[in-house]
Amino acid sequence: MIRAHALTKRYGGGRRRPRTAVDHLSFEVHPGTVTGFLGPNGAGKSTTMRMLLGLDTPTSGRCTVGGRAYATHSAPLTEVGALLEARSLHPGRSAYQNLMALAHTHGIPRSRVEHVLGVTGLTDVAGRRVKGFSLGMGQRLGIAAALLGDPATLVLDEPVNGLDPEGVLWIRTLLKAQAAEGRTVLISSHLMSEMAVTAHHLIIIGRGRLLADTTVEQFVRESGTGSVKVVSPEATRLAELLAGPGVTVESAAPGTLDVRGADAEHIGRTAAAHAVPLYELTPHTASLEQAFMDLTHHAVEYGTPGATPREAATAREGAAA
Amino acid sequence: MTTTAPTTTPYRVTPARVLRSEWHKLWTLRTTWITLLAAAALVLAVGITMGSTYDGDDSDVDTVVFVLFGTQLSQICLAVLGILVTAGEYATGMIRASLTAVPRRLPVLWSKAAVFTAVAFALCLVTNVVTFLTAQIWLADTDKELALTDPGVLGALAGNAAGVTLLSLVALGLGALLRSVPGGIGAFVGAVLVVPEIVSTLPFTGVDAVVRHFPAQAATSLGSITRVQDTIAPGPALLTLALWALTVLAAASFLLRRRDV
DSSP: OOOEEEEEEEEETTEEEEHHHEEEEEEETTTEEEHHHHHHHTSHHHHHHHHHHHHSSEEEEEETTTBOOOOGGSSSSEEEEOOOOSOOOOTBBBBBHHHHHHHHHOOOHHHHHHHHHTTTTTTTGGTTTTGGOOHHHHHHHHHHHHTTOSSSEEEESSSTTOOOOOHHHHHHHHHHHHTTTEEEEEESSSSHHHHHOOEEEEEEEEEEEEEEEHHHHHHHHHHHHEEEEEEEEHHHHHHHHBTTTTTTEEETTTTEEESSSOOOOHHHHHHHHHOOOOOEEEOOOOHHHHHHHHHHHGOOTTOOOOOOHHHHHHHHHHOOO | OOTOOGGGGGOOOOOOHHHHHHHHHHHOOHHHHHHHHHHHHHHHHHHHHHTTTTTOTTTTTTTHHHHHHTTTHHHHHHHHHHHHHHHHHHSSSHHHHHHSTTTTOHHHHHHHHHHHHHHHHHHHHHHHHHHHHHHHHHHHHSTTOOTTTTTTTTHHHHHHHHHHHHHHHHHHHHHHOOOOOHHEEEEEEEEIIIIIHHTTSOOOOHHHHHHHHHHHHHHHHHHHOOOOTOOOOHHHHHHHHHHHHHHHHHHHHHHHOOOSO
């Protein structure tokens, strides 16, 4: 359980123009689910996480983990396992020795270090110096360090950075399993599409302020842009079956439907129940990205002048296609 | 989650465990071995050179000072290691992991200082004794012939080790204060080794008395059997040097508690 209350971090002051990185941010992160911490670059995600771990001192406000400030726990690594964006292990030490150095502070045995190296798939390279690690291996080692104390809470800053598709899938599965065991999991990202498939709950910030505290489902529903492309030989009949309050069905071409207000599961089940064959059933996650950008475009720190977020989203969608 | 009661886990941060961790950190880096070996080798090599080439005309310096000229070089090696122990963690980002594991922070700095002091002093002492004995192979039958058991010899060998160690501890503190390896080395060379030389040339009365209490000058007094000219007595010198190291470490501690990482 993580609780932030009116958390504020201001840099500069005096002669320099002060910059507010985090501005009266309040939120709660509950155990049992993966919570996505979203925001454009420079929104204050990393600063918030650093305050949570006691690395940065808030200008005002406070945050607690498990009911207390992080620094007051007698075994902090068992309370929170953290992966910070910048590498935070010594490149001249081997993976194993880096983890042992951290383990010694808590009396964590060697067997646990070997276990987390195994879980993260680093057993074979454990003796190698971290200097030679690829970005993905470094990221896995950071996650191994986070898991070291078998913590009740995981705080991971951009965990999928630098991971290959297999690694991304691995971490998604790992995080969901950790949450299912009753742990609190907070992961930051600037990619809505990644969060949509990994997280259940969303905390969205921009310019240090809270923009949304919601579930992925609700966010999609309320943003009203979640659509599902359906191709079926009996499109007209399916459109009638799906019709209902809050559901809009458009047809761009014969046999193709663009359904809003109903998710792919509901459409698939409806079609199956009425024996309507489906050739294609595609949720448009790009529209999620767009909803996110619409929400945050006033709060983008380093925006591109002239490009509205909708255009940018369309451009990205086009590039991806 | 609050359901994780503190009693269910045997893991806990204790001062002894933080010490253990810092001990582990020190020995698992190549630079530690390189700097320590270089420091020992330099002292021994210079000692052998001095002993084997002695022809009896350097009689104004006492034997311990004479055979331990190399400690001026090992001093730089050990000061650099001290700076690496603290500032090195900021350069690599390891400090974030260290302070996340020990968020009370101060045990990390004090453990580093303790481990470093113990290792540096042990190494210096052993190196000094070995160098002294080795140099005596050539110095036998000269006016510099001395035995380890002669009065003042062990004290001077240990005093030299204490001086080098405490000066390196000042460097370790400077590294923690400045959080930069080049900055720490620059500050150590500048403030500890160069500034006193400049200050001593100032034409004010009492300047000499002040300069004698500077760290490097106090250290000089420790490594000699006879009283070195223009220095304070070994006892006060040891105290002065320890106070310098403590002051720098206290300042570093104060900032460590306050600053963001």
